[in-house]
Structures are given as C-alpha cells and as structure tokens.
C-alpha cells in the first residue's frame with residue numbers, strides 16, 4: 001500500500017505539471033513531418049514516416065524519462081518532505097520502488113499516447129493500419145524504463161543537473177553501435193579504457209532501436225521481445241538495488 | 253518504568269566538504285524518555301537538539317551509540333508507534349489537507365475507513381475542519397504547524413516527537429499548541445518536545461534535559477532544577493513607615509505601598525509575625541523559583557567552567 005501511495009503521488013504530480021502537453025506538441029510535430037517526406041510510392045512514404053515519427057517518439061520518451069526521474073528523490077530531500085515519509089514505517093527501498101513505478105506508469109501513458117498519435121496519423125493520412133507501431137511503443141518503453149532506473153540511481157548520488165549530464169552520457173554510450181565501437185578499437189583512436197569499460201558495463205540501448213524494422217511492417221519475434229524484456233529487467237533490478245543501498249546510507 | 257525512547261551515548265560529527273575534521277554536533281548524549289511522560293529537550297539554537305532527534309528517528313546514522321524505541325531498534329515496526337513533527341515542516345503544497353492526511357495514513361498502512369475517520373477526527377482536533385479541501389500551499393504558517401501535528405497523529409502514536417513545535421506561532425498559537433500537547437499526554441502518549449523557548453516547556457514537561465554545544469548540561473525534574481533553595485518572597489501592605497524587618501530579610505522594594513521582602517525559610521514565620529503585629533497585611537507569600545531563562549544563564553555560565561548539574 002505504501003508503494004502504491006507513493007507511486008500515485010508521482011503520477012498526480014506529473015499530471016499537475018502538464019507532462020501531457022509534450023504529447024500534444026508531439027502530435028503537432030507529426031503534421032510537420034508528413035510534408036517533409038519525399039513523394040515516393042505510398043507504401044514507401046508510410047514506412048519512412050513511421051520510421052521518422054517513431055524515432056522522434058523514442059527521443060521524446062527518453063527526454064521525458066530523464067526529466068521526471070532526476071527530480072523525484074532530490075526534490076523530496078531538498079523540500080524536507082522526506083521527513084514525513086521516513087519517520088513513518090516506510091523502508092527506503094520501498095520509497096524508491098514507489099517513485100520508480102509511478103514514473104513508469106507515466107512513461108507508459110506517454111509512450112502509448114504517442115503510439116496512438118502515430119497510428120492514427122498513418123491511418124488517416126496514408127490509409128494504412130500499422131500495428132507494428134505498438135511494438136515500437138513497447139520497445140521505447142523498455143528503453144525509457146532503463147533510462148529512468150539509471151536516473152533514479154544517479155539521483156541518490158548527485159544533483160539533478162549533474163544527473164542530466166550522466167543520463168545523456170548513458171544514452172549516447174548506450175547507443176554506440178557495436179560495429180562502430182569495433183571500428184574505433186581497430187582504428188586505435190580515441191576510445192579510452194574508460195569508454196570501453198562503460199560500453200561493456202552499461203546496457204546497450206541500441207537493442208531497443210526497432211523503429212525502422214517495425215515501420216516496414218515486420219513483426220518482431222516473441223523470443224526477441226522476451227529476451228529484451230529480461231535484459232531490461234535485470235538492469236533495472238541492478239540499478240534499483242544499488243540505488244536503495246545508496247539511499248539507505250544517505251544522511252537526511 | 254517502561255521507556256518510550258532510549259538514547260545511549262549518541263555522538264554525531266557532521267562532515268563538512270572533504271575535510272576530515274567536521275562539526276561535532278552531538279557528543280555522548282544519553283536520554284531516557286519514560287512512557288507516558290512529557291520530556292523536554294531544551295537548549296539554544298545549534299545545541300544539537302535536531303541532530304539528536306534525527307538520530308533517534310534514523311535520518312542520521314550516529315557515529316556511536318544506540319537508539320531503542322519501546323525497547324526495539326529503529327525499524328518499520330518501531331516507527332509505526334511514532335508520530336513526528338519536524339522542525340519547520342513542509343508538505344506537498346498541491347495536496348489538500350484531507351488528501352495529504354489520507355496519503356500519510358496510507359504510509360501507515362491504514363485501511364480506507366480508518367483513514368477517513370482519522371482525517372475527520374484529526375482535522376477537528378487541530379481546528380482545521382474548514383480547510384479539508386484547501387491546498388496546503390494556501391495555509392498560513394500557523395495552520396501548517398497545526399496540520400503538521402495532525403499528520404503526526406495519523407497513526408494514533410504512542411510516542412510523539414515534536415521539534416520546536418511553537419516556532420513561528422503567534423502567542424495564542426503557542427498556548428494552543430501547549431494545551432494540545434498536554435491533552436495528548438493526558439491520553440497517555442509519551443512526548444519528546446524540543447524547544448529553545450524555555451518558557452514553552454516549563455508548564456508541560458515532567459522532565460527535561462538541557463543541551464548546550466552538543467552535550468547535556470543538566471537534566472531531571474523540572475521543579476527541582478528550578479528550585480532556588482529555600483527562599484521566599486513576602487508581599488505586605490499597610491506597614492508603618494518606621495517598621496523594620498528581622499535582620500536576615502533582604503528588603504527588595506516598595507512599590508505602590510506594597511513592601512516586597514525576601515527571606516530564608518528559617519525566618520519566614522518570624523517575618524510574617526512581625527508584619528502582622530506591626531499592623532501590616534500579608535498580600536502574598538511564595539517560594540522563589542528560577543525561571544528557565546535564569547537557570548539556563550546560570551548553567552551555561554557554569555558549563556563554561558566545566559560544571560554540570562544534576563537534579564536527580
């Protein structure tokens with residue numbers, strides 16, 4: 001019940017802060033993307049549009065994930081509302097899980113709404129039923145969940161500003177393609193030991209990047225999706241475990 | 253006697269930046285709060301009261317020492333019996349008083365029906381019934397402090413810990429707060445009350461500890477601490493101008509025809525007899541007690557020379 005109450009509070013606060021406006025903005029953006037697509041055959045245009053729109057949605061959900069995750073814990077500490085929570089029978093780990101689940105619900109709502117917007121747009125403007133979009137939504141949600149868990153962990157250690165930079169770094173390191181990395185190593189150039197260490201300890205976010213595939217109407221294999229779900233869960237559990245350890249040791 | 257809260261040899265040094273030597277905020281403080289009593293933790297700003305309370309509640313890890321709440325170490329089970337009002341409390345501003353109390357009720361795992369009942373009862377108790385639907389951002393400082401008390405009582409706690417509950421309240425608010433705390437104690441709740449307004453605690457605490465610079469410099473029964481020894485003041489009027497009291501009397505003053513006399517216990521009877529046989533009227537006789545302010549100045553002065561005071 002405590003976890004649920006804390007999560008519900010996160011959702012209330014996010015709704016109050018009008019996170020939903022980002023979705024409205026996103027929908028308007030779709031109208032700007034459409035005319036920019038070159039006039040190929042309809043099928044190709046639909047694919048291209050779906051790919052680009054999903055790509056923008058991936059970025060948008062990552063930004064939303066970072067924006068709402070970095071502040072959850074620090075704000076409670078800074079405003080001292082945390083004293084009214086941990087003086088009650090709430091474990092620090094439960095508090096973190098509640099916060100995280102609240103953020104997750106918000107992200108799921110945002111991702112679904114963006115998916116619906118793309119789906120609707122394709123249906124109306126291109127006359128196609130692109131169910132694949134929703135697989136993209138699932139994958140972008142997994143990625144956002146992972147980013148959010150990372151942001152939650154870092155939020156127990158540093159200020160929100162530094163956290164944003166850490167998240168951006170996490171995002172880019174995660175999106176370095178394996179072949180790009182291989183090339184960099186071969187070239188012996190600027191890839192430092194630290195970069196390599198980061199690359200192999202942090203999860204690869206490039207795995208989630210299926211927008212091009214699903215836009216082409218290819219249905220993702222269940223094995224692939226389950227595998228990715230498991231991969232994500234493992235990292236989330238690791239991040240949140242370290243986070244609650246770190247929060248437990250924190251002096252308030 | 254059962255103990256509500258026991259703090260044993262707590263010490264805390266705040267780390268400042270990366271320097272090794274930090275600020276010693278609390279040094280070897282031991283307190284024992286008997287169940288059912290009001291215990292006052294007194295001391296000037298910076299004495300270490302809040303730090304001590306934060307260690308008691310587990311917000312800070314003591315460098316050394318132990319905390320026991322109703323005989324148990326701090327944990328969710330022990331905290332279920334505690335209500336806490338932080339110093340300068342702050343709550344989610346966008347929640348209404350009702351919604352916020354409901355939220356805090358959930359943190360205690362209270363059922364819906366219980367939460368509804370407690371919310372109504374508590375807002376009534378602290379005089380905020382009219383503000384159920386008002387967001388906390390619209391509350392005045394005094395209202396927030398009262399909401400803070402309501403919030404601390406959601407679980408009907410056995411031990412109430414309040415850190416400077418009167419700060420920021422107007423004089424009427426302070427009196428109300430004192431009455432409320434006394435009433436809660438009458439219901440059987442143990443209370444740990446910290447304050448730097450010495451007069452705030454004088455009338456409601458059974459026992460006090462006085463802190464200064466991180467250590468306890470005096471403790472015990474408040475009556476004994478304030479006892480100035482066997483000295484009395486006697487007020488009398490209609491005394492003839494030529495009347496002179498017994499030798500041991502320190503004649504303090506003469507205001508509006510009333511003589512104010514200070515005398516030791518041994519000479520009290522003789523003084524009163526003398527006044528009456530001279531045709532004077534006794535207006536008032538009372539035992540002299542120090543105010544907490546006086547005691548405090550005395551103690552801090554003594555403490556500077558390494559003294560300590562124990563009234564038990």
Ligand SMILES: Nc1ncnc2c1ncn2[C@@H]1O[C@H](COP(=O)(O)OP(=O)(O)O)[C@@H](O)[C@H]1O
Pocket residue numbers: 266267268275276277295296297298299300301302303304
């Ligand atoms: N977070 C902190 N970091 C460093 N020093 C602190 C911190 N909190 C309190 N102090 C210092 O510890 C001492 C005790 O503070 P505190 O416990 O708040 O006293 P009180 O509540 O009696 O006014 C003071 O000297 C104060 O400056």
Ligand SMILES: [Mg+2]
Pocket residue numbers: 298301302303339415416
């Ligand atoms: Mg204080």
